Amino acid sequence: MEPVLVERRDGVAVVTLNDPDRRNALTLDSSARLADVVAECERDDGVAAVVITGAPPAFCAGANLAALGEAREDGLRAIYSGFLAVAGCSLPTIAAVGGAAVGAGLNLALACDVRLAGPRARFDARFLALGIHPGGGMTWMLQRAVGQQTAMAMTVLGRVVDAAEAERVGLAFHIVDAEHDGLVDAAVALAAPAVAAPRELVIATKRTLRTTAALDRHSEAVEVELAAQLRSMDSPAFTELLAAMREKISRSR
Numbered sequence: 001m002e003p004v005l006v007e008r009r010d011g012v013a014v015v016t017l018n019d020p021d022r023r024n025a026l027t028l029d030s031s032a033r034l035a036d037v038v039a040e041c042e043r044d045d046g047v048a049a050v051v052i053t054g055a056p057p058a059f060c061a062g063a064n065l066a067a068l069g070e071a072r073e074d075g076l077r078a079i080y081s082g083f084l085a086v087a088g089c090s091l092p093t094i095a096a097v098g099g100a101a102v103g104a105g106l107n108l109a110l111a112c113d114v115r116l117a118g119p120r121a122r123f124d125a126r127f128l129a130l131g132i133h134p135g136g137g138m139t140w141m142l143q144r145a146v147g148q149q150t151a152m153a154m155t156v157l158g159r160v161v162d163a164a165e166a167e168r169v170g171l172a173f174h175i176v177d178a179e180h181d182g183l184v185d186a187a188v189a190l191a192a193p194a195v196a197a198p199r200e201l202v203i204a205t206k207r208t209l210r211t212t213a214a215l216d217r218h219s220e221a222v223e224v225e226l227a228a229q230l231r232s233m234d235s236p237a238f239t240e241l242l243a244a245m246r247e248k249i250s251r252s253r
Contacts, residue, residue, distance in 0.1 A: 116173060
């Protein structure tokens with residue numbers, strides 16, 4: 001059975017962790033395959049966004065404990081490779097979380113730009129309960145997503161966050177009251193504007209969002225955006241759009 005499935009739908013790659021009997025726990029093989037799939041999507045001009053999900057009932061139950069127990073630094077980095085590829089993806093990424101996202105599975109959800117939660121979604125750090133320190137940049141990602149206090153509650157105090165609380169604290173963008181297929185459909189629909197826009201413009205805008213998030217001053221963001229905006233105005237897509245607008249205006253006179 002393929003550990004990671006890929007379906008292309010209307011310009012969106014739907015990437016599914018496919019080991020439901022083990023609740024989609026990450027292995028060395030599935031992490032490597034996930035990293036490869038992300039790279040393939042970035043190379044494919046027909047893909048404008050990526051949806052990450054897990055075959056029901058779970059989103060991802062973390063790293064396979066047998067593989068984790070045998071891992072040291074090289075093994076841990078290999079487990080990280082899948083969700084780090086998602087975190088570094090140049091395309092917009094949406095997590096469709098229909099069940100438990102635990103440990104490294106929480107990392108995978110956090111690695112996505114936007115998270116949609118189904119009614120049975122659960123976000124559970126759980127590292128300390130397993131006697132292991134958080135890894136893969138989870139503390140950094142989680143604090144950026146929900147703030148220091150909620151991150152402390154989830155990471156150190158064992159707080160498990162359901163769909164409603166995830167939406168309230170900003171961990172989930174929206175709750176989709178649907179089963180797995182409806183949740184994935186909603187994620188694909190959410191990506192539609194990115195599919196409709198010029199692909200390079202989408203990539204550039206995501207890159208700018210990352211850059212300006214690290215800046216301290218508005219004036220610095222203005223300069224970063226100005227350079228990118230000028231480049232976009234030289235693109236064929238903008239030239240065509242401007243010509244079409246001018247033609248429409250001249251017809252209306």
